[in-house]
Amino acid sequence: MDAVDEIIDVHSHIYQYSREELEELTSYTPPFKIIGVGENLETSKVVIELADRYSGKIIPCVGLHPWNVDNSRELDGLLSLAISEQIDCIGEVGLDKKFVGGTFNKQAEVFTRFLEYAKENNSVLNIHAAGAWREVFDLLLKHDIGRAMFHWYTGPVDLVRDIEYAGYYISINAAIIIQEKSRKIASVIPDNIMLLESDGPYNYRGLRLSSKYILKAAEIVGKLKELDSREVIIRANQNARRLFKIL
Numbered sequence: 095m096d097a098v099d100e101i102i103d104v105h106s107h108i109y110q111y112s113r114e115e116l117e118e119l120t121s122y123t124p125p126f127k128i129i130g131v132g133e134n135l136e137t138s139k140v141v142i143e144l145a146d147r148y149s150g151k152i153i154p155c156v157g158l159h160p161w162n163v164d165n166s167r168e169l170d171g172l173l174s175l176a177i178s179e180q181i182d183c184i185g186e187v188g189l190d191k192k193f194v195g196g197t198f199n200k201q202a203e204v205f206t207r208f209l210e211y212a213k214e215n216n217s218v219l220n221i222h223a224a225g226a227w228r229e230v231f232d233l234l235l236k237h238d239i240g241r242a243m244f245h246w247y248t249g250p251v252d253l254v255r256d257i258e259y260a261g262y263y264i265s266i267n268a269a270i271i272i273q274e275k276s277r278k279i280a281s282v283i284p285d286n287i288m289l290l291e292s293d294g295p296y297n298y299r300g301l302r303l304s305s306k307y308i309l310k311a312a313e314i315v316g317k318l319k320e321l322d323s324r325e326v327i328i329r330a331n332q333n334a335r336r337l338f339k340i341l
């Protein structure tokens with residue numbers, strides 16, 4: 095089986111890695127192309143710096159994570175950063191009822207600003223929607239959003255078709271190696287909207303997530319979909335290139 099030419103990781107907290115880990119991830123074979131999300135103003139700036147340093151290997155997003163909406167005063171700064179640096183991707187943004195439901199109203203206020211910005215600029219949204227899958231989906235439609243992906247999708251199975259019809263994408267996390275729920279979902283995600291991600295270096299039940307696990311994850315997805323792992327990666331890469339306009 096031929097090796098794949100690259101692996102696109104569509105959701106990573108790249109700035110959280112050590113310098114050594116970054117060097118390893120950016121000189122890996124097959125090469126990674128990593129979509130790096132920001133969680134607030136400071137980390138969004140670091141992601142932009144890393145994308146400059148590792149040009150072509152890291153694609154930057156700027157955002158305010160729904161866990162960080164206490165920093166909503168940074169919102170104007172984030173949106174002007176996106177404009178001044180011509181950042182196409184907004185993330186990590188969204189809503190969370192699973193881990194931080196108590197701030198939901200504030201989250202919705204912040205997310206609405208990002209939705210309005212994305213609509214106006216045709217930006218792509220890299221979305222966190224834990225426990226709020228349907229709410230986020232409805233908001234995307236309401237704001238007539240053209241480009242969006244649901245990161246680490248573990249939402250309702252019956253929403254998957256709606257997401258497909260609306261033209262949005264769903265990303266499968268490398269945690270599928272140990273997460274049963276991800277396996278259930280992966281088997282119903284249509285190949286034409288499937289993406290792959292790590293959410294690295296987040297620690298999921300003792301597994302320090304990394305782009306390096308995507309290959310293994312693709313093997314599992316392949317078994318579920320009766321495709322070989324190379325085909326899974328090729329299709330996910332094609333989808334990622336289309337969504338993120340990667341040439």
Ligand SMILES: [Zn+2]
Nearest residue numbers: 105107186293
């Ligand atoms: Zn994340």
